[in-house]
Amino acid sequence: MSGQIRVVRPGLLTTVQDAGRPGHQHDGVSVGGALDPVALRVANLLVGNTPGSAGLEATLLGPDVVLEGDVVLALAGGDLGARLDDAPVPPGRAVRAPAGARLHFAGRVRGARQYVAFAGGIDVPEVLGSRATWLRARMGGLEGRALLAGDVLRLGHPTALGERIAQSLEPGEAAPWSADTGALAGYGPSEIRVLRGAHFDALRPASREALLRDDFVVRPDSDRMGYRLAGPVLELEQPLELLSEAVAFGTVQLPPDGAPIVLMADRQTTGGYPRVLEVATVDLPRLAQAAPGDRLAFREISLEQAQALYIARERRLARLPLAIDLHHR
Amino acid sequence: MQIEPLGDCAALIRLGDALDEATHRLVRAAWERLTADPVAGTVDLVPAFTTLALHYDPARTGSGAPYEAVRGALERRLERLELDRPAAGKRVEIPVVYGGPGGPDLEAVAAHAGLSPAELVRVHTSGDYLVHMVGFAPGFPYLGGMDPLIACPRRDTPRTRVPAGSVGIGGRQTGVYPLDSPGGWQIIGRTELRLFDTAAEPPALLRPGDRVSFLALGTGGA
Secondary structure, X not given: OOOEEEEEEOOOOOEEEOOXXXXXXXXXXXXXXXXXXXXXXXXXXHOOOOOOOOEEEEEOOOOEEEEXXXXXXXXXXXXXXXXXXXXXXXXXXXXXXXXXXXXXXXXOOEEEEEEEEEOOOEOOOOEOOEOOOEOOOOEOOEOOEOOOOOOEEEEOOOOHHHHHHHHOOOOOOEOXXXXXXXXXXXXXXXXXXXXXXXXXXXXXXXXXXXXOOOEEEEOOOOOOOEEEEEOOOOOEOOOOOOOOEEOOOOEEEOOOOOOOEEEOOOOOOEEOOOEEEEEOHHHHHHHHOOOOOOEEEEEEOOHHHHHHHHHHHHHHHHHHHHHHHHHOO | OEEEEOOOOEEEEEOOOOOOHHHHHXXXXXXXXXXXXXXXXXXXXXXXXXXXXXXXXXXXXXXXOHHHHHHHHHHHHOOOHHHOOOOOOOEEEEEEEXXXXXXXXXXXXXXXXXXXXXXXXXXXXXXXXXXXXXXXXXOOEEEEOOOHHHOEOOOOOOEEEEOOXXXXXXXXXEEEOOOOEEEOOEEEEEOOOOOEOOOOOOOEOOOOOOEEEEEEEEEOXX
16 A cells, blocks of 8 residues: 655645755765654654654645545644645544545644655655755755645555554544644744853853843744844854854854854754854754744753753653554554 | 864864864864764764864763763773874866856956966966865865965855856865855856765765865866
8 A cells, every 4th residue: 555645736845854864964965854853753653654754844835735545644743724635634643544635734823844744654765865855955855846736756665553553544534542742842932942052152241141031033034944033133242263163953153244043954064153052952843833923032051951851852752653553553 | 172062962072273284184083083983872973174073862872961971982082183194085186177158257366366367277276275174065175275376255246056066266265066056256167077976975076185186178268
């Protein structure tokens, strides 16, 4: 049982994403992958996939696709109003689609990105060990680009667990068990927990205070590479001459115009701007679900706290596939 | 050597302050040691001009506080780095058609240096360039060793599309664009050599430590 997806309308920016292509940063290859990696991982686990399988990342305005063959899917992340034919799709549950059903999105309710995992994953060729679409380098995913009307995506073969999940469901039926993806990913508050960056102390005292106190607004020119923020203009005590060096997912850079940029999944591997903050990894999903116009504020935590929160969440995520497997013994 | 956190999933190892070959050798020595004997939890190693970054998964660093575990492991592995002799990089000759449609800024860069285009090409091709790091774009080499005589400020308005293979000068650096991308460097020529190919192993032609020279295939305008 494997199916395919036919794109009727592509939505604003719908791409094939997986867990990205780490291990090639020394060659200048961005890690990329899902902007909200926890959401895609949970969606994959719900349909019995390995956590790194490829699914769809829909942005703000979701696509309209026809599901051909026998397709089991799960949604996680933001809520863009997903419908299977006319019925709302419950998030955080495996759903077996009726043959030929249309998956479409009625409109954004909350968040910025919704992930759709399909049992078996999306079967596009791997490039450097990953199926993630890297738009800037035009590689990975489907021809290195966002989906277009008329595209057809084939699905891979479900795992044994994926088969058991499918057999337990009637067409059109949702699994009786669910995962609280919002709690796992930590959505909700507009507060983003951060560590001080290497050049935080190079800011003027007033800018240091403003950075950790004031609200910032996500600008419309934000993308998968970086979120540009509007807020108080931040100033350094004096200009810094820096040599390019590595940056990370969540590094907050300060270009000369004083408006910070948070580096996201498709960030370059290295950068030469001052790094004033580093977003705690545990809050990256929350940030990935912030849409243009949304407000956020940074709150400082310690490195020890950030890593303890990360490890606690990894433990919760590691229990999820065990629970799903138990349901289908 | 200094080790500092880069967020909660990476550590930055600082091996010097200057953009010079001695620091570069330390970076490569550290990179070699951590490739041969990886620290638990390693995800990626990213060499740069004066630093080497270790990206790690804090859930896989073993017992204890992850950053402290990583820092301890790095300190144990990186003692007396200055005694290492990193393996010599390879030599790569990049054939370039200077000027013409592939090098629209050649005359402006030459004029800025007070040289004729032919003299500028002679200076550019006589250099022995070291790949300090690869970044900014897949396979993009940051080259050291350009004669400051031919340095030239970046364009006031970056081009929205610089074709793959474009050879440029930006400030005191020279380099080659591996893929079509936006860019603000002055473009003096074009090479057919592919600097990045996902089907090749490794995909990037140039790696830190390699030596590069440019060979003039004539001028595109001639």
